[in-house]
Amino acid sequence: MSLSLFLLPSSSPPLPPFSSSSALRLSRPLTSLRPPCFPRLVPLPLLHSLAHAPTLPRSLRPCALGSGSAAGYLLQDAGATAAVLAGAYSLVLTFDTLTENNVIQQSLSRKLVHILSGLLFMASWPIFSNSVEARYFASLVPLVNCLRLVINGFSLVTDEGLVKSVTREGNPGELLRGPLYYVLMLILCAVVFWRESPTGVISVAMMCGGDGIADIIGRSFGSQKLPYNQRKSWAGSISMFAFGFLVSIGMLQYFSALGYFQLDWIGTIQKVALISLVATVVESLPITEVIDDNISVPLVSMLTASLTFGS
Ligand SMILES: C/C(=C\COP(=O)(O)O)CCC[C@H](C)CCC[C@H](C)CCCC(C)C
Numbered sequence: 001m002s003l004s005l006f007l008l009p010s011s012s013p014p015l016p017p018f019s020s021s022s023a024l025r026l027s028r029p030l031t032s033l034r035p036p037c038f039p040r041l042v043p044l045p046l047l048h049s050l051a052h053a054p055t056l057p058r059s060l061r062p063c064a065l066g067s068g069s070a071a072g073y074l075l076q077d078a079g080a081t082a083a084v085l086a087g088a089y090s091l092v093l094t095f096d097t098l099t100e101n102n103v104i105q106q107s108l109s110r111k112l113v114h115i116l117s118g119l120l121f122m123a124s125w126p127i128f129s130n131s132v133e134a135r136y137f138a139s140l141v142p143l144v145n146c147l148r149l150v151i152n153g154f155s156l157v158t159d160e161g162l163v164k165s166v167t168r169e170g171n172p173g174e175l176l177r178g179p180l181y182y183v184l185m186l187i188l189c190a191v192v193f194w195r196e197s198p199t200g201v202i203s204v205a206m207m208c209g210g211d212g213i214a215d216i217i218g219r220s221f222g223s224q225k226l227p228y229n230q231r232k233s234w235a236g237s238i239s240m241f242a243f244g245f246l247v248s249i250g251m252l253q254y255f256s257a258l259g260y261f262q263l264d265w266i267g268t269i270q271k272v273a274l275i276s277l278v279a280t281v282v283e284s285l286p287i288t289e290v291i292d293d294n295i296s297v298p299l300v301s302m303l304t305a306s307l308t309f310g311s
C-alpha cells in the first residue's frame with residue numbers, strides 16, 4: 001500500500017482558517033482501512049513524512065482524516081471525557097487537601113485552581129478524537145463542573161472541599177459567580193473555537209493565566225495602585241499582561257506543534273501582545289465590579305483575537 005499526500009479535492013468544504021490539515025488519502029477506499037491507527041496526537045509534520053514512507057507496518061499507519069470508525073471515535077471521546085473529569089475532580093481534591101493541611105492559604109489555592117483548571121483542560125483537547133462531536137464531549141467536563149457549582153452554590157448539596165478550594169470566604173454562594181462564569185467561558189471556547197482557532201486558545205490563556213496571576217502578584221506586590229482604579233495595581237496588571245502573553249504563546253505553540261494550525265509567528269507575537277494589552281486594560285477598569293473578570297477578560301480576548309486573526 002502506498003500513501004499519497006495531497007490537498008483536499010476542490011469539492012471538499014473549505015478548511016477552517018489556520019488549519020494546516022492536509023488530508024492523507026490512501027490508495028484504496030477508506031473502508032479498507034482498519035484501525036489501529038494513531039489519533040491526531042502525531043504532529044502533522046511527522047504525518048507528512050510518514051505519508052511518504054514506502055510501506056508502513058499497519059500499526060504505524062496514520063489515520064487519514066475521517067478514517068476512524070464512528071465507534072472508535074465514540075470510545076476515544078468517552079474515555080477522554082472520563083479521564084479529564086477525573087482529572088478535574090482530583091485537582092480540586094488536591095488543593096482542598098493542601099488547604100486543609102495548611103500547606104497553602106485558601107486564597108492562593110483558589111487562584112492556583114483558577115490558573116491550572118482551564119489550562120489543563122485546554123491542554124487535554126488533543127486526546128479527543130477528530131470527530132465533529134469531539135468538542136461537545138470535551139465541553140461535558142466544564143458542564144458537569146458547572147452543574148456541580150450550581151447545586152453546591154444553592155446548597156442543594158454540600159461539598160466542603162469544593163467550597164474551600166474555589167471560594168474566597170468559604171461561602172457557597174460565591175460558587176455562583178466567578179467559578180460559574182469561568183466554567184461557562186470554558187464551555188464557550190471549547191464549543192465555538194475548539195482547537196482549530198487561536199481565538200479560543202488565547203481567550204482561555206488570558207482568563208486562566210493572565211487574570212489568575214494578576215490576583216497573586218497584585219495582592220503580594222501591588223502597593224502602587226492604578227490612578228483610575230484603587231483596587232488594582234501596576235504590579236497586578238503588568239504581571240497579567242506578561243504572563244497572559246507568555247501562556248498564550250506557549251499554548252499556541254503546543255497546538256501548532258501538534259499540527260492543529262500553523263501560524264506566522266512574527267505576526268502572531270504582535271497580535272497576542274495586542275490581545276494581552278487589551279485584556280489587561282479591560283481587567284484593570286472599575287467595570288469589574290459590574291462585570292466579573294471571568295466574563296470581561298475572555299470576551300474581550302475573543303473579540304480582539306477574532307478581529308486580529310480573522311477567525
Ligand atoms: C477557582 C476558579 C474560578 C474562580 O475565579 P475567580 O473568582 O478567582 O476569578 C476555577 C473553578 C474551577 C472549577 C471548580 C473546576 C473546573 C474544572 C475544569 C473545567 C476541568 C479541569 C480538567 C483538568 C484535567 C484538571
Ligand SMILES: Nc1ccn([C@@H]2O[C@H](COP(=O)(O)OP(=O)(O)O)[C@@H](O)[C@H]2O)c(=O)n1
Pocket residue numbers: 178211212214215216217218219222231232233234235236237240283284288293
Ligand atoms: N490588575 C490587578 C488585579 C488584581 N489585583 C489584586 O488582586 C485582588 C483580587 O483581584 P480581582 O478582584 O480581580 O480577583 P478576581 O476577580 O480575579 O478573583 C485585588 O483586590 C488586588 O489586590 C491587582 O492588584 N491588580
